[in-house]
Amino acid sequence: MHNVGMPETAGPAETNRAAIRRNKVVESARTLFAEHGFHSTGIAQIATTSGIKVGQIYRDFACKEDIVAAIAEQNMAVLLDEDGLRQAIDRGDLAGVRTWMIDLILRKTTQDDASLMPELLAESARNERINAIMLQCDARIRQNTVLALCQAVPDASDERVAIAADLMMMGVCCRRIALVQDDPAQMDSGIRLFIDQQIASLSGT
CATH class of the missing domain: 1.10.357 (Tetracycline Repressor; domain 2)
Incomplete structure (x- = not known):
């Protein structure tokens, strides 16, 4: 699975904030993809729902497919x-x-x-x-x-x-x-x- 890594210099508090932020994006995208479909959901919609700015989302995830990869990783962790x-x-x-x-x-x-x-x-x-x-x-x-x-x-x-x-x-x-x-x-x-x-x-x- 593709995961966007945190910079090596990030401290524990920063890493935790980043994990919380990424999770908000992933959970918002999960709901939007389920309700509206992958094609009909844009990064702007994910930003609005999650409360995370578009620019920050793109720093954490290069594209929508990366968000899908993160969703899949969460699903696999629970399923398996x-x-x-x-x-x-x-x-x-x-x-x-x-x-x-x-x-x-x-x-x-x-x-x-x-x-x-x-x-x-x-x-x-x-x-x-x-x-x-x-x-x-x-x-x-x-x-x-x-x-x-x-x-x-x-x-x-x-x-x-x-x-x-x-x-x-x-x-x-x-x-x-x-x-x-x-x-x-x-x-x-x-x-x-x-x-x-x-x-x-x-x-x-």
Whole structure:
């Protein structure tokens, strides 16, 4: 993911202010992109909504695509919980790995995120930078999914793990696109069964 770095001379207070400022821009852009679309949202609108001047936004983000990259990075941090997965793996906690796989699909989707995903997918078809960002996200989800499956079923072949990972990623994509406000019990139960079936299939049980 592309991140605009702070100057090396920036002190802790300045760095914190910059992080707060950048977050205001990112959150304002997230809402505006979801409501009006990427093309119909300009930097001036983001400035008005965020309260950050246009010139400052351009010092933090070279272009709108950089803001999308920052949004994607935030989404990946929440969606993947990579630290949680690695901690479960380090502990040899197979139940924790299974829980991570379930949460990967069932983590709550906000209204803005649900509206934003189809917009970004459509934009990626005509914007090379957005397409690159989406491909990076896809690769990162797949890498972590394969890691979890290999931990859960270490003897499974690479080919079968790859197929199971692709099936799980389809579930993640559908879940993130769906305009879902809550997680119904039926959805929760179905996803848990789906994950268990994938693990059972890989283990041959």
